[in-house]
Amino acid sequence: MKKKQLGTIFIFLAVANFFLLVTVNRLSGQTRDYPTRQIQLVIDRAPGDPTDLAGRTIADQLSKILNVPVVPINKPAAGGVEGADYVAKAKKDGYTLLFCAAPSMVHIPVTSPETVPYDPVRDLEPIARAVSFPFVIAVKSDSPWKSLKDLVDYAKKNPEKVRMGIAGRGTVSHFNLAIINSAAGVNMTPVPYKGASPAVTAVLGGHIEGNSLALGANLAHINAGTLRALVISRKSPQAAQIPSPAEAGYPQQKLLGVWVGAFAPAGTPDSVLKVLVPAFEKAIHSPEVVKAVEGVGSSLDYQKPEELKKSIQEEFEIVREVAKKAGLTKK
Numbered sequence: 001m002k003k004k005q006l007g008t009i010f011i012f013l014a015v016a017n018f019f020l021l022v023t024v025n026r027l028s029g030q031t032r033d034y035p036t037r038q039i040q041l042v043i044d045r046a047p048g049d050p051t052d053l054a055g056r057t058i059a060d061q062l063s064k065i066l067n068v069p070v071v072p073i074n075k076p077a078a079g080g081v082e083g084a085d086y087v088a089k090a091k092k093d094g095y096t097l098l099f100c101a102a103p104s105m106v107h108i109p110v111t112s113p114e115t116v117p118y119d120p121v122r123d124l125e126p127i128a129r130a131v132s133f134p135f136v137i138a139v140k141s142d143s144p145w146k147s148l149k150d151l152v153d154y155a156k157k158n159p160e161k162v163r164m165g166i167a168g169r170g171t172v173s174h175f176n177l178a179i180i181n182s183a184a185g186v187n188m189t190p191v192p193y194k195g196a197s198p199a200v201t202a203v204l205g206g207h208i209e210g211n212s213l214a215l216g217a218n219l220a221h222i223n224a225g226t227l228r229a230l231v232i233s234r235k236s237p238q239a240a241q242i243p244s245p246a247e248a249g250y251p252q253q254k255l256l257g258v259w260v261g262a263f264a265p266a267g268t269p270d271s272v273l274k275v276l277v278p279a280f281e282k283a284i285h286s287p288e289v290v291k292a293v294e295g296v297g298s299s300l301d302y303q304k305p306e307e308l309k310k311s312i313q314e315e316f317e318i319v320r321e322v323a324k325k326a327g328l329t330k331k
Contacts, residue, residue, distance in 0.1 A: 004024055034094055034272050038069045041262075042087050044080030044100040045167070046195025050216030050261050050296040054131050055099040057292040058262075061283035066275070072099075073093040076195045079168025080104030085200065088118035090265050092271035098263040101133075103171040105261075105312055110319050111328045119240070120312065127262040128280040129303035129311070131293050134236050135176050136229040137164075138218045139210040142205060146178075148230040148248040151210070155186035156302045162188040165199030165211035170260040170328070173199075175319070176233065177212040178326040183253045203227065214258065215239060216296030233257045238297045245307065259301055261308055277305060 027030040035039050041059045045051040055072055075083035084104040090096035105120040118124070137148060155162045166173035166222040169192050177190050193199040196217035202208045204226060211218070215236055222239060232242040233255035245253045262280050264273065271281040283289060284302050293300055304313060323329045 034275055035066050035068045035173070037095065038071055039066070039094070040096045041070050041072050042083045042096065042098050042100075043072050043074050044061065044076060044083035044098065044104050045074065046076040046197050047074050048197040048215050049076070049167075049195045050133055050298060051099070051101050052195075053216070053296050054260060054289070054293055054298065057158060057289050058280070058283045061286045061289060062279055065282055067277045068186065076168075077107050078115060079108050079171045079192075081108055084120070084124065084263075085116075085118050087263065087265055088123040092265045092267040092269070094264060094268055094276060096265070097127070097276070099130075099260065099261065101172075101260045102258045102315070103168065105263075106315050106319050107175060107323075108168075108170040110316065110323050111174075115170075121309075123266050124263040125266050125268055126305040126308040126312070127264055127273070127276050127283060128305065129261040129301055129308045130284050130289075131261055131298045132257055132259045132279075132301035133214040133296075133298040135172055135213065135233040135255060136218055136239075136242060137176070137180065137210060137212050137214050137231050138203065138227045138229045140206070141225055141228045143209070143228070145210075146228070148243075148250070151188075152180075152184040153190050155184070160187055160189055160242060162186075163191050163208040163212070164188045165202050165208050165213070166190045166192050167196045167199060167213060167217075168192050168194070172174055172214075172256045173212045174326065175322060175326065176255045179253065179255060179322070180212075180231075180250075183250055184328050200227075214297065215242075216298055219297040231255065236297060236299075238294065256319075259311075261303070273305075299305055301308065 015310050043052050043055040059070040059072045080100055081104050084100055087098035109116045139145050164177050196213045199211045200217055218227050222229050229242040231248040
C-alpha cells in the first residue's frame with residue numbers, strides 16, 4: 001500500500017515538475033525565441049545615401065549580435081514616407097524595422113501632413129537615435145560661385161534660374177534652401193530627387209546649379225575637388241574649411257541638420273524591444289559603425305528610446321515654427 005502511495009506521489013511530482021518546466025521555458029523563451037529568422041531593416045533613403053551607408057553598417061553589426069541576417073531594403077520614395085509607412089503597417093513582431101532620417105518623422109508631417117498616412121508618434125515605436133548629419137549648400141568646383149554671397153548675388157540678378165537639388169519635398173534639404181531664400185531675398189528653385197545621391201549626380205552632370213544636402217552625400221566629391229561647399233549647418237572636423245552661416249555672411253541665420261534613428265511598428269511586444277534596444281545600442285557604438293559614420297561626414301548621436309521620443313516631440317514644434325517663417329506650410 002505504501003509503495004503504491006509513494007508511486008502515486010512520485011508520478012504527481014513528476015507531472016507537476018514537467019508543467020513547471022514548460023511554464024518557465026515559455027516565460028523565459030519569450031525573449032530567447034526572438035529573433036529566429038531574417039529581419040528586414042527598411043532604409044528610407046536611396047542606395048549610396050549617407051543614411052543608407054550608416055544603416056547598412058549597423059545592419060551588418062546587428063546580424064552578428066542577433067545571430068540572424070539583418071537585410072537592408074531601400075524604400076526612398078516621397079522623401080522617406082514610403083519606407084516609414086511600410087513599417088508602420090507591418091506586422092508587430094520585430095521582423096520589419098525602420099531606419100529613417102528625421103524628415104519622414106518630423107519635417108514632412110509638418111509641411112505636407114496630407115501626404116503622410118501614418119502618425120509618427122502613435123504608429124512607430126522608437127528604438128534608438130543613431131547619428132546626426134550636418135547639411136551643406138554645394139556647387140560644382142568649376143562654377144563661378146566661390147562663396148554663398150556669390151551664389152546669392154547671381155540668383156538675385158537671374159531670378160528662378162538657379163536650380164538646387166534636394167532629397168525630396170519637405171525634407172531638411174528643402175527647409176535649408178527655403179531658409180536661405182527667405183534670408184537672402186532670392187528664389188533658388190528646389191528640384192526634388194529620390195534621395196541625395198541622384199541630386200549629387202545631377203550637379204556633377206551640369207543638370208542643376210547646386211544642391212542642398214547632407215555633408216556626407218557631397219563629402220567625397222568635395223575632397224576630390226569636383227564640388228565646392230559654400231556653407232554648412234554646423235562646423236565639422238571632416239570638412240573644417242566649409243564656412244558656417246555666420247562665416248558665410250549670415251550671422252543671424254540658422255540652418256538645420258538631421259538625425260537618423262531606428263523604429264519598430266507601434267505595438268511591438270516589450271519582449272522583442274528588450275532584445276532590439278540593447279542590440280542597436282551595441283551596434284551603433286561598434287568601431288565599425290563609428291568609422292563608417294565618420295567617413296560619410298556625420299557623427300554618433302545615440303539616444304535611448306525615451307530620449308528619442310521626447311526629442312521628436314520637441315523638434316516637431318521647432319520645425320513647425322521654422323516652416324511658418326520660411327513659407328513651407330500651406331496655411
